[in-house]
Amino acid sequence: MSFPHRPDAPELPDFSMLKRLARDQLIYLLEQLPGRKDLFIEADLMSPLDRIANVSILKQHEVDKLYKVENRPALSSSEQLCFLVRPRIKNVRYIASLVNADKLAGRTRKYKVIFSPQKFYACEMVLEEEGIFGDVSCDEWAFSLLPLDVDLLSMELPEFFRDYFLEGDQRWINTVAQALHLLSTLYGPFPNCYGIGRCAKMSYELWRKLEEEEDGETKGRRPEIGHIFLLDRDVDFVTALCSQVVYEGLVDDTFRIKCGSVDFGPEITSSDKSLKVLLNAEDKVFSEIRNEHFSNVFGFLSQKARNLQAQYDRRRGMDIKQMKNFVSQELKGLKQEHRLLSLHIGACESIMKKKTKQDFQELIKTEHALLEGFRVRESTSYIEEHIDRQVSPIESLRLMCLLSITENGLIPKDYRSLKTQYLQSYGPEHLLTFSNLRRAGLLTEQAPGDTLTAVESRVSKLVTDKAAGKITDAFSSLAKRSNFRAISKKLNLIPRVDGEYDLKVPRDMAYVFSGAYVPLSCRVIEQVLERRSWQGLDEVLRLLNCSELAFADVAKEDKASSESLRLILVVFLGGCTFSEISALRFLGREKGYRFIFLTTAVTNSARLLEAMSEVKA
């Protein structure tokens, strides 16, 4: 049960340093505006800020009142206003409206804008266009890495996904490169680097440039982390679109984990209040079940509850001295455990109410059929029924996308009819959503020539010279095909199972999807780490449309200690899911590695599709 780390597993570096750095820098910035001031914080920054500096720290540095940045006039009466925002034009315009309103009223105050994690030229330009460039001072809070857990760093930039993968906006690449640069200054150079995807490649190259410009700083240091692997989210959309069934993923899908904590409602806390609960390795109960398949969790928790009861029961028959010992040393821990246990049991019950109904079983069955490529017609009707019954719009969209990617696009008739049904059911504004999904390659129509896939792949197998490769590349650029089925076969993503897959004793990473599917992203990482190169993966790369976009930069002689060589930093550009994290934690345990995760944000299917959805403003 649960994942004890192997005794030979390497120690994780101490990432709390990142928090201290961010806190010190923020305090420094606040002190740049001496005296009492009101602080306006963008909603998206509130939770990350809370993990770095709580209200009392802010108060210590003369922050009077806290306001949320929202579209209405400020009620603040302070003489000094400080804004803590993401570098978005929308925010700058809001600030400009406040400043200009003050000007109209003949009021003079001091204004300071702190952009996090960096400021963009466009923002300053808008300040200028709004005529307030001289009235405000701008600063940067280079806070780009939030340690959510001992092995998980998040940039907390959910907009990265839409900005890059939909709008083609490369502004955050520099932020990624800066963050990697910071990590290498703090934890030593990375001797072995691998990556796949256009964004991964650009980030890597920009990061390298930064390192060269400041050479000497990291050169002498011993590497603490032996490998870094960068991966674009669009290399593997399938995994991110699947329903999650490991506990942490399921909690995220059901209750939404935000910045490492979750709000458990009254039905879970069995009181009249909601409770914000931090979910990380410090929660001893949670850390034992987070990576478990949900079917095991309830049994585990009840066993745990029985054990706890037994420990409480030991009180009987104790003499006074023993009782004193028990109360002073054990009771507090037991009570704490008891509290956590009842929370997670509550969460489990709530999930089971929602998920173990027949609907959920059917849903999972359909997903698995899509992954395996069986019963496509039945799955299509199932999706239609979803739409007809107005099951949540995101849920229907998710299945449509999953069908599209696994089938290399929908056949034209289905593409049209499903979209029509969808628009009738959920509203015509989703026409734009479909246009977005198509651009991102999430929901496409099979091109007429696509029936040639089989022939084409046979041809490319026969002709392996570069010219032929170029032709197919040119082909695929017209309609980037997902080739999921072929990739799945090549990488053996659908395990052959004789009999039941024992989810209690997982044998491979497929356990995170009930034994039906090994996450593509994780399989690619596993394969490359095994080979320490992309050798022999040419065909996979071609199918992933990444022939030119994969790189491996491996140290010729390993100066790194064997311990550090078993530490691997995986960077997910565009977000990673808890299922992927669990799968790699499992792989790490099997192979004696430890993975560290850096993601632009933790994501799941709903967040991914919401980012693509167009909602009327």
Added chain:
Amino acid sequence: MDCYTANWNPLGESAFYRKYELYSMDWDLKEELRDYLVAAAPYGGPIALLRNPWQKEKAASIRPVLEIYSASGMPLASLLWKSGPVVSLGWSAEEELLCVQEDGVVLVYGLHGDFRRHFSMGNEVLQNRVLDARIFHTEFGSGVAILTGAHRFTLSANVGDLKLRRMPEVPGLQSAPSCWTILCQDRVAQILLAVGPDLYLLDHAACSAVTPPGLAPGVSSFLQMAVSFTYRHLALFTDTGCIWMGTASLKEKLCEFNCNIRAPPKQMVWCSRPRSKERAVVVAWERRLMVVGDAPESIQYKQLTIQVLLDRLVLRRLYPLAIQICEYLRLPEVQGVSRILAHWACYKVQQKDVSDEDVARAINQKLGDTPGVSYSDIAARAYGCGRTELAIKLLEYEPRSGEQVPLLLKMKRSKLALSKAIESGDTDLVFTVLLHLKNELNRGDFFMTLRNQPMALSLYRQFCKHQELETLKDLYNQDDNHQELGSFHIRASYAEERIEGRVAALQTAADAFYKAKNEFAAKATEDQMRLLRLQRRLEEELGRQFLDLSLHDTVTTLILDGHNKRAEQLARDFRIPDKRLWWLKLTALADLEDWEELEKFSKSKKSPIGYLPFVEICMKQHNKYEAKKYASRVGPEQKVKALLLVGDVAQAADVAIERRNEAELSLVLSHCTGATDGATADKIQRARAQAQKK
């Protein structure tokens, strides 16, 4: 050896001195030094001489010659002075010669007589002319202080970062002060001036009278004052022949000495012996020199660092020597050799008689990719000398593409700058170039340029989406991107308040989609327009809100409100498929708990979705009685599921056994929970066992 002390002469009673010539001056001066303006740079730097014809009024027509010599008198430069009358000369800390003209203009020359730049000391100075000027050095750089004809002071503490400061008026000052000097205290430059028996200290805010502590009485005028190099000490010479020495803060007296000479000295300066840490003031008259010493001083400054020394060598174009020193001292390349080479290259680009190709090649051969060398700096210098082509050639060697951008923009090579900015991966840089291009090119050309640079285009589009919507539309128009234009107009329709406006925007969108050959989107948009119009009519007729509901929700609302006919009509008009309509009606009627109507509906024709959904929906409304009615009508394929839904495990088991369906058997078995189902479970197990036997 015995005459070792032969050339030492006694000085007073306890000290001896000797005098020997280090070198003789190589210059060949025609006239006496007294007729020149003279400026010698600190640390044995160059000496500038300018014959001063403006002293005598008649000679103003003769153009004087500005000469620069090395400390040993080697001529470095000689040029005809063509500008206005000069009041004062001085060297900056960077060994630039500052020539202060009477009209307040300061001309700046290099060590080799090359003109660098000029700046003015302001309008007040121009109007009232310069009476006197001083060039002074602080830790922040070199400054200029000016006394104007109106007896006002103007100063700039650092000519490298020119900020003019007009000092406050000195009350009652009718004539020029008898003497004045610059003090620097707490990082602020101040002026100390003497008017009759009074001393005044001027800073940028105020003028205050000061008194040197312990000064012997009877002074009616100060004839000379001198401040030490570090601004720590001050010496005053009074008309009583007294030399007062103290701290520059005027808080402490070090010593006082009466020399009994009342004539004003020509010069008075502080000096120190390097090792003894002893400070002294040297006072010079026409034929007399006097050294007045004070208590030893404990602080010794090391002013001239190795970097400054190297700079000085570079200024004298002694590149090989500088490099040898760097190598000898094993300075890191970036601080040492690379820097010298970069300076050499900057000098090289000024050699106008060498072709661009040769200069570029020579520079690249020497510099290669030495770390710390910035080719863009060298290129900037080349451009400064008017050699644009050479600058572009040099930029090619710059490995950091981002570094090339600012200069390329300056040289108006904006398109090249754009590609380089994109190469650098720095979106801010790309954006900067874009704004340049936008101002530089006409709209059409600007858009064409964007078209070839997808990365820049996406960046600009993102900006336009928030800030310049009209430009965004123009961009799509330019590219004939009808698909995006369509989406643009759909978005625009949301912003319209009135329904006519919305419909009009949608029509434009539909037209664009047709042009894009996206018939699906065009039709969908037309449907949306139709729905909007219809919803408005419904709102008028039925007096409740319909706008912005989806088609499905519109029909549902009609049913819930009991407008079944209209609902049917709408479904026909929009060709809602049968299956959807059945789901829709079933859900709506169950929501209304109109079981009678539901039953009627279920019998209206054969259900296209079967009868299992009826069972499900009734159960969701907790109506087992109704659910059971429909369970009986469910086809054999789904019968087991239906029976399980209504909780009839026993019958479900019978059906499953009859159908000999293993999956169904397992399903029923998993529903056998309570004690009541024990018999059913046994029955299934028996059936299974029997099936296996066969």
